[in-house]
Amino acid sequence: MLRATLKSLLSRKLRLVLSGLAVVLGVMFVSGAFVLTDTMGRSFDSLFSSVYQGIDVNVTQKPKVGGDQDVGPSQQGNIPAATLDKVRAVPGVASVTGDATADGARVIGKNGKVVTTFGPPRLGGNWVGTSDLLQLREGRAPAADNEIVVNVTTAKSAGGLKVGDDVGVLTLQPGKKVFKLVGIFGYSGDRDSLGGSLEVLFTTPVAQELMLGEKDVYSGINVTAAAGVTNEKLRDDVAAALGGEAGGFQVKTGKQLTDETTKSFREGLAFFNNVLIGFAGVALFVGTFLILNTFSIIVAQRTRELALMRALGGSRGQTLGSVIIEAVAIGLIASVLGLAAGVGVGVLLAWVFGNVSGVALASVGVPAAAVISAFVVGLLVTVVAAVLPALRASRIPPIAALQEVATPDRPLTKLTVSGALIGAAGGTMLGLGLAGQGDNTLWLILGGVLVSFIGVALLTPLLARPVVSLLGRLFSWSVPGKLGRLNSGRNPRRTAITAAALMVGLALITGVNVILASAKQSLSSQASTQVTVDLIISGDGDDNGPAKFDPAVMDAAAKLPGVSSAASEYWDFAQVDGNGTGISATPDMAAYASMFKLTATEGTLQWTGPDQAVIDTENAKKRNLTLGSTMTMQFTRGEPHQVKIVGLYQRSDVMGGTIVSGDVVKDYRSAQPSWGYLRVSDGASVDAIQKQVDQLLVDNPEVSVANRAEYVDAQSAQFDQLLVMIQVLLALAILIAVLGIVNTLALSVLERTRELGLLRAIGMRRAQTMRMVTVEAVVISTFGALLGLAVGTGLGAAVVRALKDDGFTKLAFPWSQMATYLLLAALVGVIAAVLPSIRASRVNVLQAISHD
């Protein structure tokens, strides 16, 4: 039995290659993701272990804000210089160094633009001398307050800074400062940076003032242990000397720091990994359709062979077994190939990542997870997809199968009913997920989408007949076209599964597209109806929040002739009543309210003193707050504020939440605004004022001024980027669907060899034969595309409707994009038909008609 199975397996190479390819691609994606994240993970490990090299114990202030996942990097408080002496007095301490470092020192490059990174921080700190780790490559240490050194990566990224250059740096204090570059440093092991971080080192007082905002304070204290003292003992001693838990300090060993940093990066990587695996899942889901179809066809063609085996005494189990063996064989081979390809892809992507980020890559390894997932996924998908048709085949009584010339089409009732039920279940899950709140919503939504897809896929055969015949009418003007249409309607199940595979990818793309188009349209309609701002100053941000600019710019802009009103908005992370959140503050609430058409429902929208806030009615209700209530707000620096609610307002689609009075920003991480809003008086030229504001911003290269339309466009551009990314990632699913079309066509051509021979004998040209096959492919692919567009539109519309209260006021359909997808699908059909149609046109007439 085994030998017979393997023999028949080898005799169908083409089919195996095609269905195997789907598994290979899916497995490749999964294992590639694991290899990539593993390599990156180990690269970071070795990176962080050296970052804290030479630090035995480290002391920081317990963060005032942070420890909550909604809040970005923890915001360390400042340690007074006197604490250093306390630590120095602890027995067992060999040396103590005060560190005055914070993220947010942005160097202005030779092109006048701020140097950016893809994630690594831009650190500004104090020079504490060279060490085993830090080496001066060129020049000397900073000695005067106007001198800095930068690491090699910074010098390179800034367009080739040289010792002696004047370098502009943006810090956490307002305004651009210019320094003389006196040295360039690197790290041991010939590294230009630690993990791609950009670093600027000042003299200690300058670092304290510009990066920490206070004189004589430090962000951390690094301690080394005297000989014979363990790090753990030293840690405990230092902690005790500083007053233990209650002292408000965190004391950790270097190893602890390394582990913590590594852990948080690993978590970030794990998320990234999950996203990749999610897309791999889509690809594999689509691949399952392809394999399912292939095996249905293989089994259908082998019905007689299988029946003969049974007539000769093979049991039903053996019939089933023979198909499963076949599936396992394909699954195994495909998993091995997929794993190999995945390692290749992972290495390639890691290499790209290493080059972009400047992180020195660890050696490439293949983690167990990659191997296990490759085989589990590859085998599971293949076997599951093969078992269904095999079960069907094993149920056919041998004699029936032997006599049957062709398996007749079974009625679709059962399929349709189960499709409707499953579709309804999927829809319900989706509805619940979208309506609901809490932890399970995401899973409900994802599950709902998946189950809906299966439901629709099961309904597809029913739709196939009418839709395909309707679509086919477009091609019926020529005889080959008509024959192609008839062929595509011949086996609705096969056509349906093939089309459904294409549907999945396209539905996801269309769904996302509908959501993004709706978001864009909502945004622009809100901008025109709910905002009276003419010019907006803003910029991109980083991990620490949106870009900031000098508040002096706002003062100057407000005085420009033609500017009728101006408001600025500050932003930082904060703990509000114990919860981490981002919070906005504005010095002039009245101007701000008029910019966003906010009106008070209770109290006033105006500051009458310090520590005041307004809040929208919805949030107030949710948090049980009323006019006059106070909230406890802890900002990055300083003591907690008791902030009193002086006004409530009706939230709009663009504006909601808490807005705090401007006096609190002195305790913000950086007391600089992130947004500036200007209204231009009637009759004044917006363009002219925009140019003037532009001039005011020369020393703030991270932000720019835009009019309302430009601002909306810039925001929309982000959506477009997201869309492109999703399209790229889903392209794999589409590719597999195309393979499915090729596969189905190739099998159809094979099955219809005799018919093709007949057609050629009675006068059909090669070109006509090719056209016939092409029409069949195009009908299938456009059918799949139509399904995908319909399902995707439905999904997208459901999501948009569910998010109605979150600013999705408009439901928009990206018609032109959708038309493009449809055209592309037709094109895909043509491409998929190339090989099968060539094969069809090469059919040897004689062999075809004498073939039995």
Added chain:
Amino acid sequence: MTTTVTTGQAVAARAVDVWKVYGSGEAQVIALHGVSVELERGQFTAIMGPSGSGKSTLMHTLAGLDSVTRGEIFIGDTRLTGMSDGDLTNLRRTKVGFIFQQFNLLPTLTAEENILLPLSIAGRKADPKWYETVIDTVGLRDRLKHRPSQLSGGQQQRVACARALVSRPEVIFADEPTGNLDSRSGAEVLSFLRNSVREYGQTIVMVTHDPNAASYADRVIFLADGQVVDELLAPSADAVLDKLKGLDAKVESAADASQAG
């Protein structure tokens, strides 16, 4: 060789010293051994011979479905030897009709569409009068909208005959057209073929194993080992049987075996 010499005008198809060799070396098979035949216009010719004697090969080469190793083939005045695939396709569209033993029809098309298929592939219209005549002759008027799966084997073969006739080809080639039919349906198809020769002057070449079927023909050509060995004009079933028995004893037994199978 005892073929009737006729003028070019009266010959629908002819083979001149045709050789067909399959394979090479040890595995070489000479399927046709210098065959020369002329098939007269308006005649019903049967080709008979033991299994493996080259009947199908001869027919395929005559029809332009297969190339020859040596020699020449003509349909009417057109020389087929060395034609391109496109030219051969054109020739099949205009000058040749086919009836195969089985799988003659496309399952997706109705009987009527199948009949008109060669014309519609070529982008031509049927002559309505001739079409009506053909439909009436094959007696399928009430079955035109049916699909092949809804027709009996005999009806399917008649549809195939109608399809071959409707484009009025120079020659119709039929390879064992009644091979899969019972004697009654077979007789129907054969008399229909003979009628189209008698009444409309159609030229038909038919390969058969059945002396009875051959008796419908005007002329029977006997092949053995890839050569024309004999012929009969206006044959009766008995005369054909006698001739077959007269062939080489070894070959005869092979022929019998194939008839039995």
